[in-house]
Amino acid sequence: MNRVVLRFLSIADNVGLARIAVAALAAQTNFSVNDLEEIKVAVSEAVSNAVVHAYPGRRDGWIEVACAVNQEGLTVAVEDWGVGIEDIERAREPAYSRDPERMGLGFVFMESFMHDVQVESTPGQGTRVRMQRLVTWSGELSRDAQ
């Protein structure tokens, strides 16, 4: 069992830092190289959302990534204290984005690459996305998000 908490400002440079740190922690248990790549994408999506959507136009918002790893797998919680999400169900729909320049694929990737994704949010207070990835011996997750 190991736990790591990272706390950083809402700056684009920190997205790469967070996904590499979480992947390095995940590498302490039995994930394959491919699993680690998928975990990196999911973490990148959750942290990018906190940077872009939680604190629009701000570089001074805090983001916290708390992770735990054990023999069974990895849990990651990405939390912000930003604008929050009014309608979580709609936000999670594939191709939904509040920004016409974006594809609305962030939650699609989180859900496809992790075994469980939970979103808690309070408008005006912030958002927490909790994701879990289990070590599986057959490897493949079901890919029904397409």
Place this chain on the structure above:
Amino acid sequence: MTFVHTVQAGRITVAVSGDLDLKTAAPLREALDGLINRYPDRQLVLDLAEVDFVDSSGLGVILGRYRKLSASGRSMALSGVKPPVWMVLELAGVLSIMPVSEYLPRNPVRDGRA
């Protein structure tokens, strides 16, 4: 992240190196839009042989350029795609909308794939 472009015959080839994420999406978008406007009737090929990571921010740039080009009857393709990038493109349905070719190692013998 760096971009190197070559313009030859009917195509603009842009070799990208680095991660395509939130940090690099804006500079990549500007570089590609600049080239698309400067060479108005050529197709765009993105060479991703030096790219090991793409997420939705990077995909947004790729799909946004694809839309823009196809609206004016131009095409776009991706080459040198490595496995971690391939899986993201596949999940996003990119493989069925534009030609995508995979990365071929420079020295296949040393890589043990003869």
